[in-house]
Amino acid sequence: MSQTARRHRIGDAERYQAVSAARERFLAGDDRVRGVRPEVATSWYRCREQYHVDPSLGTAPPASNQDEPSAEHTLEHEIVFAQLGGAAASIASEVEGLGGVVTVTDGAGRLLTVQGDKRTLVRARDSNMAPWSCWSEWATGTNGMGTALEAPGPVLISGPEHWCAGFHEWVCAGVAVRDPVTRDAVAVLDVSAWRANLPSQTAGWLSKAVGGARAILRQRARDSGAELAAAFARTRAGSGEALAVLDANGKVVIADEAASFFLGVPARVPALDPAVRWQPGLDLGRLARHAIKEARIDRGWIGSTQIVTELSSEPRRITLRPVFFSDQPIGTLATFGAEHGDAMERERLEPRLSTPARIVGVSGERMVLLHRPEVRFAEADGNDVWLITDEGRLQAAVHGIDRLDEELTGGEFMRVHRRFIVNLSCVRAVDRGPRGELSLIIEGAAGDTVPVSRRNVPAVRRALGL
Numbered sequence: 001m002s003q004t005a006r007r008h009r010i011g012d013a014e015r016y017q018a019v020s021a022a023r024e025r026f027l028a029g030d031d032r033v034r035g036v037r038p039e040v041a042t043s044w045y046r047c048r049e050q051y052h053v054d055p056s057l058g059t060a061p062p063a064s065n066q067d068e069p070s071a072e073h074t075l076e077h078e079i080v081f082a083q084l085g086g087a088a089a090s091i092a093s094e095v096e097g098l099g100g101v102v103t104v105t106d107g108a109g110r111l112l113t114v115q116g117d118k119r120t121l122v123r124a125r126d127s128n129m130a131p132w133s134c135w136s137e138w139a140t141g142t143n144g145m146g147t148a149l150e151a152p153g154p155v156l157i158s159g160p161e162h163w164c165a166g167f168h169e170w171v172c173a174g175v176a177v178r179d180p181v182t183r184d185a186v187a188v189l190d191v192s193a194w195r196a197n198l199p200s201q202t203a204g205w206l207s208k209a210v211g212g213a214r215a216i217l218r219q220r221a222r223d224s225g226a227e228l229a230a231a232f233a234r235t236r237a238g239s240g241e242a243l244a245v246l247d248a249n250g251k252v253v254i255a256d257e258a259a260s261f262f263l264g265v266p267a268r269v270p271a272l273d274p275a276v277r278w279q280p281g282l283d284l285g286r287l288a289r290h291a292i293k294e295a296r297i298d299r300g301w302i303g304s305t306q307i308v309t310e311l312s313s314e315p316r317r318i319t320l321r322p323v324f325f326s327d328q329p330i331g332t333l334a335t336f337g338a339e340h341g342d343a344m345e346r347e348r349l350e351p352r353l354s355t356p357a358r359i360v361g362v363s364g365e366r367m368v369l370l371h372r373p374e375v376r377f378a379e380a381d382g383n384d385v386w387l388i389t390d391e392g393r394l395q396a397a398v399h400g401i402d403r404l405d406e407e408l409t410g411g412e413f414m415r416v417h418r419r420f421i422v423n424l425s426c427v428r429a430v431d432r433g434p435r436g437e438l439s440l441i442i443e444g445a446a447g448d449t450v451p452v453s454r455r456n457v458p459a460v461r462r463a464l465g466l
Contacts, residue, residue, distance in 0.1 A: 012197070020160040020168075027055055031358075031369040039151060040161045041367040042360050042397040043142040046150070047163040049358065051138040058166030059127050063110040063134040073106065074328055076220055080177060080186050080213045081106065085113055087209035088189060092116055094205065100193040103129065105145045107185040109136025123194045127167060140164060144172025144192060149185045151176070152383070152399040154203050169195050175206045177213045180221045181274045182249045182289075183402075187213065224330040225272030228253045231323045235333055242336035245323065248292050250285035251277035253331065262316070262336055264455035279418075281455035282307060287320060288332060295322035295329035359407065361387050361394030368394055372411065376426040376442050377450055378404055380419040388448060416440065416460055417453045424463055 018035045026033050026044055033041055047053040073081075081104065088102045092115050095102045101116030101124055111133050114124060124130065137146035141163025147155045154175040160168050174190035189210050191202055225247070232245040232254050242258030244265075252265045253272065260267035264281035271277040287305065294301045301322065306315035320332040358369040374390045380401035387394045398404050405415050412425045422440055429441035431449070438452040438460060452460050460466075 016159050023055075023160050023163075031367070033367045036161070036367065038360075038362040038367065038395075038397045039147070039155060040142060040157070041362075043137060043147050043150065044163060045358070045360055045367075045369065046137060047141045051141075053138070053141040053163055055141070055163055055165060057141065057164035060111075060129065060133040060135050060140045062128070063108070063132050063139075075326065076217075076328065077106070077186055080216060081112055083213045083216060084177070084187055084189055084210065087212060088113060088115065091191075091205045091209055095191055098193060098199065099196055100191055100198070101129070103145065103188075103190045103192065105135055105149075105188045105190070107149065107187060109134050109139065109146050109149055109188075111135055111145070112187075120192075120194050123169075124192070127170070129192070137163075141167075143167060143170075144174035145188050145190045148174035148176045148188045148190065152403070154206060156198070158197075171196065171198055173198050173202045173206060175203075175210055177210050177217065180218050181224070181247050181251075186217065221274045222272060224325050225253055225270075225274065225277075227325045228323055228331045229270045229272060231333060239335065244334045244336075245331060246284060246288050246320075246334050247274065247277060247331045248288060248329070250280070250283070250288035252280050253277055259334070259336060281459070284334070287318075291320045291322055291332045292329045295324075299324070359387065360397035361389065361391075362397050363392075363394050367397070370394075372408075372413075373423070373425065375413075376423050376444060377448070378408075378421040379450075388442070388444075414460065414463055416456050417451055420450045422450055427464065430464065430466065 022033045022036045023044070026048070036044075084104045088104055092102055096117045099117045099120055101114055101120050103114045104112045106112060111129065111131055113131065114121065114129055134140065135143055135145040137143070137150055140146055142157055143162055144155060144157045147157055154173065156173045158171045162168055162170065170192055172190055172192040174188050176185040177187045177189070178185050189206055191198060191206065228245045228247065232243065236243055236256060242256060242262060244255035244259035244263060245253045247253055251274070252263060254270045255263055255265055255267060257267045265278035291303055294303065302319060304317060304319040306317050308315055316336060319335045321335070322329040323331050323333060359372060359375055361368040361370055368391060370387070370389055370391070376388045378396065378401065379386050379388070383399050385396040385398065385401050385404050387396050396404055398407065401419065401421065405421055408421060412423050413421055414424055416422050422442070426443050427440045428443040431439040431441065433439070436457065437454060438457050440450045440452060442448040442450060
């Protein structure tokens with residue numbers, strides 16, 4: 001063995017021991033974990049605090065439709081699975097040569113296919129890495145397939161980074177294919193090896209292999225945008241109400257003059273590509289997702305509820321009527337003022353996971369678990385998010401301010417700008433500009449100032465009682 005190979009083997013052993021020790025401390029309740037990558041530490045936190053996964057688990061549990069009733073496979077998903085199955089077969093020979101296996105799961109972590117080295121497949125069966133087993137994080141803890149469902153990009157989970165002790169002999173790399181509209185995971189492609197490191201080109205194999213599936217979903221999203229715009233044109237011709245059309249995530253594809261006034265978006269400017277669709281001043285995401293869920297059950301469903309617009313503290317009725325493309329709901333026609341349809345009361349909206357009690361920040365190799373009141377505000381810098389806290393400026397473990405916004409939804413936190421989320425209880429003063437703009441002065445020695453975007457000004461004023 002060369003000196004380079006020997007040093008590499010020693011380095012792997014030291015990292016294995018360090019991560020094992022960190023895991024044991026974390027299992028014992030120590031929140032100040034060092035020497036563990038942020039994405040792994042964040043996954044451990046979810047496993048311990050939210051999912052309550054047994055760390056001594058040795059095999060993946062069987063999957064069940066009752067586990068994830070919202071993860072029904074559509075025709076579009078089946079096409080993606082078939083494309084990924086072919087992609088997995090195309091890299092299977094390289095993976096088999098390494099003594100590894102390649103797997104495909106659906107968006108709920110249910111394993112669909114597994115292929116590769118025959119001896120490793122025997123090991124895989126011992127862990128129930130077999131079709132229709134469940135490898136989501138909530139079922140099986142930190143692992144390449146399940147953690148890829150939670151992460152914005154490719155993940156590598158090695159040895160004791162796995163939450164469950166029964167999988168510590170595995171090294172796994174996974175990447176999710178996501179719906180470009182909802183950002184929900186549709187599938188995961190994963191490469192796993194037993195007691196062996198994966199080569200550096202693994203990430204390249206995965207990225208290349210999922211390219212075709214991502215292209216299918218992007219084209220579908222553009223086609224659905226065109227269909228939503230066409231539905232708007234057909235409906236607008238015979239409607240006297242304010243009208244907009246929303247995609248499956250609550251973004252605006254096109255709105256007429258009256259609806260644009262309520263929503264704070266340009267009038268009659270179509271945004272067909274999901275990357276450029278309009279984000280309304282109102283948070284309509286939950287209503288839109290609820291409408292899609294109901295439409296999958298009943299094609300004739302129409303829903304109605306009351307919302308508060310930016311222009312008035314008085315509630316205004318909104319009615320949602322699903323739009324279908326290839327027999328699948330892709331969005332809704334939103335009519336302001338109409339009063340027919342099933343009532344969408346707050347308690348009937350799609351339930352969310354309980355809000356995490358802690359927010360995870362990272363400082364160097366140290367993971368810091370923060371109580372929510374310790375965070376004064378969050379600021380986005382590209383895909384990185386910074387938390388301004390009682391312990392100073394920490395990088396958020398999650399990527400993207402939209403993801404952090406989902407974790408902080410409710411309570412004292414409010415998205416006041418596309419780059420800022422503020423803890424309203426930490427606002428010490430408000431500066432008013434000559435044109436009605438607002439800036440929030442945050443308590444603390446630094447006296448940080450956070451701008452409020454124009455369309456968020458009414459909501460912020462109401463929240464602060466101004």
